[in-house]
Amino acid sequence: MINLALWPRLLGLIVAVLFVVSLSRPAHAIVIEQYFPAAPDGQPRPQAQSGWRINYDILAPGTHGYGRSAVFQFSSVEFMRGYLPNGKPDWIKILNNLAMVEMYVPYNDGTFVLDMHGRSHYGVPTLEPNPFVKARPDFLPPYGIISGKIEQDGYVIGEVVDDGIRFMDSHQGNKVRRGQMLWLWATLKASNYRYVLKYGFSDDGTISVRAGGTAENLYDDKDSPRNKAVHLHVAAWRMEFDLGAANMNMINIVERHPDLSEGGATFSVRPFNNGLEGGEKWNPEAFTMLEIMNEKTVNRHVPPRHVGYGLMPIRTGSARTTERYTNFDFWVTRRTPADPRRSARAPELKFIDLPENTTVPEPITHKRDVVWYSSAVSHMPRTEDFGPHGYHRREGVAIAMWTGFDLIPRDLWDKTPLLQR
């Protein structure tokens, strides 16, 4: 038995203990739930037809092994693809991991910079504690979006926006369904450059991943073949698919092969790199895409199909340099390699280690795998990067250029999503 008079003191003590303990513990992931159709604040919200449940972190330097930069990491992405026959929301986990893990910047003079791996020691006095830019209200558009806010972490901005025509149904008098999506974005500070990292989550289950480079060029523009101001921004992402059974995913390369003598074309679906770790190249004439298909989880279609996602590149070229990690555009590795040396240092998190890690490739079929994808923009400085006189780097700002990819549902739904007939 304790005296009631002690109760407030006990509560105070508990709160104090919790506070002290919380100071010594790492931060929590941010959890975001977004349902569609979305409505502006203050307006009635229609019944949800789809939705996302997303866990992410801005990982501070020193709290992870991706490199010395901070990292915008998603640790869980779930999608609600309508409702089950019993009326309950039909959730499926799509991803267990997604992050941009490197920004490799090769210059024409033969030098390069690695903006994630290559940052300096923690503790070098010039560096900010967290290289992500603190979000501010003026980063949000003044109008034109459904809703927008700075998320709890203070770095990420969430914008729910109209996404144009999702589809037009010719069987219903050209009835239009406008799409909506949630963009989560944050800005990585890399010395003179700023990289805007955007992740879009659409009402139909598509995930759009983009990286855009902006801010000040590293060098003044010069007129020479080896003009060192000319460079690439090669973004590399790491992702782990779940799809209901993370160790039952089959990863395929899907390509179109035109028959240029007879006409027509065939398409092929073949195991990625013959079912082994390693890399594959994107072929623009074959519309190369990656298919991640789960051999356990099926959709609600009749007859059912195995659920999957397609990784569709959005790119203008492929960066090839003397660095072997640029030999391929897609890479797949094992989450936990069988090789004891590799498993001892798993999870393998660095893009630049891929060639060495896959020297002795291991089977990837029905294993828990990691998909890596890199995509580049070629930045040839132009007058628009500079001021009205001369070509000095400080006089202007490089306008954002974008690269990335889409993850599109493949047999995830039971029918055309969001279509009502």
Next chain:
Amino acid sequence: MHLPASYPGLILVFFALTSTTWAQDSQLKPLTPDEVAMATKLEREAVPELQLPLASRPRSSVLSAQPPSLKNIFPSAVVKYADPEVTILGAPGLVESDAHRRAVVTQFDYVTGLLVTVTVDLDAKKVLDVKVARDKPAPLSAAEFSHALDLAIANNSDLKRLASEFGRDKLGVEIVTPVDSRKSSPRYGHRLILLWAETPQPSDRVMVDLTTDQVSSGD
């Protein structure tokens, strides 16, 4: 009025529940100073060549070969390497809750231009893996940064003026650590630092070669 005797138990249950929730912390705990010291000790024991001048290293060691761009720079008795950096291995959501604490120690070896990476198990106090690579930027230590800034101030009139006017330690300096990947380049394998002041006033960009202590224009 008295509370039932079960209330302290309820408090403990509340605390336990809260603790369970917190166990799902999303970020890994940074390494403690003791863990950093342990990792560094294990790395030194695993790669003793790093403490030796080139001439004393075993011929069979990968840490005994120099590219042409590093020949005749260091006197044969010189030992020069950067302070190691120690990083936690793993990332939130990607490490099992019962996994050992592991760390990665990276260190740049000036005389060969190689980056040495050692993975250690801090709980078992043992080395798990050693890797040596070329063409990877190494972490810039605080001591190297300070030396590079001193060289830049001494050799660049713009930075010298700013340091004189505002004080060296008041300069907000940005750093980029480029790698020269051309094998024929005289800077191949060198430790390069591109630095400039951003505040209180922007300065010239200065390229410091810490391998040779040479300073050149970074523009």
